[in-house]
Amino acid sequence: MFFYLSQFLSFLAMPLTVVLIMILSGAVFIRRKWGKKILWTGIGLMLFFTNPFLSNLALLAWEHEYKSFEEIENHEIGIVLTGVTNLSKTAYDRTFFNKGADRITHALQLYRMGKIKRILITGGQGLNPVNPQSESEVLMRFLIMTGMPESDIMIEDQSKNTRENAAFTKVFLEKNSIPMDQEFLLITSAFHMTRAKGCFDKVGLQTETFPVDYYSHDIKFDLPGLLYPSPDSLSNWHKLVKEWIGLLMYKVAGYI
Incomplete structure (x- = not known):
């Protein structure tokens, strides 16, 4: 309802x-x-x-304001919210990315830089699935294809919205005996970060934010943009x- x-x-x-x-x-x-x-x-x-x-x-x-990679402290786990692929197009040998691909590509860059040691992807099939794949599984395969060890990738593939991302991530951490008193790095789109951060705060998970996938651009004054x-x-x-x-x-x- x-x-x-x-x-x-x-x-x-x-x-x-x-x-x-x-x-x-x-x-x-x-x-x-x-x-x-x-x-x-x-x-x-x-x-x-x-x-x-x-x-x-x-x-x-x-x-949310842009943050450089250099100013991010090291974290054990980076949490990536899904919503970056087109699951409506069924394919099992590739990933169809949409505008939000920064969420996973920047997470991979953070991992390569040593800013995070592991990546936890949270997100399932959404509310109207057309094939059996979950987005977390699709993104995990993408990371493995890039050479990232499977042992450094974790997935929570049941959540369907931002609230469930936070709640089910907490359950996942509890089931896998991962300490929850640490600070996690929360990675999602800049326009979505306020709601995401609020949900994770609500379930008691402490996070530092790393906003990505910006729709805004630097201010410029030109005729097409103004008129x-x-x-x-x-x-x-x-x-x-x-x-x-x-x-x-x-x-x-x-x-x-």
Whole structure:
């Protein structure tokens, strides 16, 4: 019930949903004064949400600050949250990465640099699996292919959301007699780190954050970025609003 309520609220609050409702409502009631106001407000919001410069400012304000590899202390275990592969495309001899591949590639780099000694990947099949593979298994095979010893890779492959990532990771650590009084390195997308960190704090796991997979970029002033509408900007707002609603719902449910 909680999941479906969260999804419904996300749908209603999505920028594109709001804009379409306003434009369609305004068009239907165009002969009325308030109808015209709604229509023009919807058009104005569409220009706002498709502006690359404004969407980048919002991302810069929300995403966790970048950390260099050098400033990260050494940790025994780096915890990687999944959500970086396309499991909808079935293949058993390769990995189809999506935008979030930084989560696992930067974790591998941290391992090669000696910043972490082992990698724990947490994440299963998601909520609507189309094949028997879990994402943790897919990423483990990728790491082994790169030459990383299987003995340094651990997987938790039952979790379906961020809350379960934290809760099931704790159970995994308990079952494998891994000390939980240590600090773990939490690796996930910069826009998702606030919710992830909150969930791990809630279950009592101490973490240092290592945000990756940035959607924002350095501020620059150019004509396309300032004036040209972009569907990518609308997509970025979609991700932000979805994350904000997820964070709100997690707070209401007591997950963070």
